[in-house]
Amino acid sequence: MHQRKKKEPSSLSTSQDPPMPANLIKSVTRFPPCFKSLLLIFSLLLNLYLLGNLWYTFAPPPPIISRLAASTTTRRHIVFAIASSSLSWPRREPYVRLWYSPNTTRAFAFLDRPVSNASSSPDMPPMVVSADTSKFPYTFKGGLRSAIRVARVVKEVVDRNESNVRWFVFGDDDTVFFVDNLVNTLSKYDHEKWFYIGSNSECYEQNVKNSFDMAFGGGGFAISHSLARVLARVLDSCLTRYPHLYGSDARIYSCLAELGVGLTHEPGFHQVNK
Numbered sequence: 001m002h003q004r005k006k007k008e009p010s011s012l013s014t015s016q017d018p019p020m021p022a023n024l025i026k027s028v029t030r031f032p033p034c035f036k037s038l039l040l041i042f043s044l045l046l047n048l049y050l051l052g053n054l055w056y057t058f059a060p061p062p063p064i065i066s067r068l069a070a071s072t073t074t075r076r077h078i079v080f081a082i083a084s085s086s087l088s089w090p091r092r093e094p095y096v097r098l099w100y101s102p103n104t105t106r107a108f109a110f111l112d113r114p115v116s117n118a119s120s121s122p123d124m125p126p127m128v129v130s131a132d133t134s135k136f137p138y139t140f141k142g143g144l145r146s147a148i149r150v151a152r153v154v155k156e157v158v159d160r161n162e163s164n165v166r167w168f169v170f171g172d173d174d175t176v177f178f179v180d181n182l183v184n185t186l187s188k189y190d191h192e193k194w195f196y197i198g199s200n201s202e203c204y205e206q207n208v209k210n211s212f213d214m215a216f217g218g219g220g221f222a223i224s225h226s227l228a229r230v231l232a233r234v235l236d237s238c239l240t241r242y243p244h245l246y247g248s249d250a251r252i253y254s255c256l257a258e259l260g261v262g263l264t265h266e267p268g269f270h271q272v273n274k
C-alpha cells in the first residue's frame with residue numbers, strides 16, 4: 001500500500017505539464033473568432049479532463065475490502081493448521097502455549113502418529129493424525145518424504161469443513177503467532193477473493209533456491225478460505241506432478257502458481273533460516 005502511494009506522484013508528473021492548450025491558442029490567433037472560441041472551449045474541456053485525472057490520482061485507493069466493512073474479521077474467523085510430528089509435538093508445547101488459547105483461537109495440530117502423552121492437555125490444540133501419503137511419489141535426493149504430509153495439511157484442514165472460516169493460517173509447531181496482529185493484517189484483505197499471504201525468507205540463499213515470491217511455512221502464511229477450498233481440490237494432483245521438489249512450501253507454491261495466484265507480501269511474517 002505504501003509503495004503504491006509513493007509511486008503515484010511520478011505518474012502524475014506526466015499529466016501535470018500540459019502547456020499544450022496555451023500554445024494552441026496562441027498559434028491560432030489569425031483564425032476567425034468563432035473558431036477561436038471553439039478552441040477555447042476545447043482547451044477548457046481538456047483542462048477539466050486533466051484536472052479530473054489529477055483528482056483520481058490523488059483520491060485514496062479503493063479499499064481492498066468493499067462489502068465486508070460491516071463485519072470485521074475476528075480471531076474466531078481464523079483456523080490455524082500446525083504441521084508437527086509425534087516426535088516434536090510434546091517438545092513444542094511451550095511455543096504453542098505462547099499464542100494458543102482454547103477459548104479464542106481455533107487450531108489443529110497435524111501429526112504423523114498419535115501422541116498418547118500430550119493428548120490430554122485441554123489447553124493445547126486438538127491433534128489430528130494425517131492421512132497416509134505413501135502413494136505419492138517423492139524424488140528429491142536426500143530430502144524428507146514428510147514434505148508431502150506437511151503440504152497436505154492444507155487439504156486436510158479444509159476438508160474438515162469447519163464453519164465460518166475466513167482464513168486458514170499455516171505454520172510449524174515452533175512458529176509463534178501474534179494472533180491479534182495477524183487478525184489486523186488479514187482484516188485488510190477480502191477473504192472471499194483469492195489471497196496467498198506471507199513473506200519470503202530472511203535468508204537470501206533460501207530465496208534464490210526457492211523463490212522470492214514463495215511463502216515459508218516456518219514464518220507462517222495465510223490462505224483465504226475461498227482460495228483454500230480450490231487449492232484443496234487440486235493439491236493431490238500437484239503432489240503427484242511435482243515429486244522432484246524438496247519441501248512442503250514449494251509444493252504448495254507450485255500448485256498456487258498453476259492456479260495463477262501470486263504471493264501477497266506482508267512483512268509481518270518472518271522466516272529465519274539458521
Ligand SMILES: *[C@@H]1O[C@H](CO)[C@@H](O)[C@H](O)[C@H]1NC(C)=O
Pocket residue numbers: 090091117
Ligand atoms: C511423555 O512426554 C515427555 C516429554 O514431554 C517424554 O519425556 C516422555 O517420555 C513421554 N512419555 C511417553 C510414555 O511417551
Ligand SMILES: *[C@@H]1O[C@H](CO)[C@@H](O)[C@H](O)[C@H]1NC(C)=O
Pocket residue numbers: 101103
Ligand atoms: C474458557 O472457557 C471456559 C468455559 O467457558 C472457562 O471455564 C475458562 O475459564 C475459559 N478460559 C479462559 C482462559 O478464559
Ligand SMILES: *[C@@H]1O[C@H](CO)[C@@H](O)[C@H](O)[C@H]1NC(C)=O
Pocket residue numbers: 159160161
Ligand atoms: C466435508 O464436506 C464434504 C462435501 O460436503 C463431504 O464429502 C465430507 O465428508 C465432509 N467432511 C467432513 C469431515 O465432514
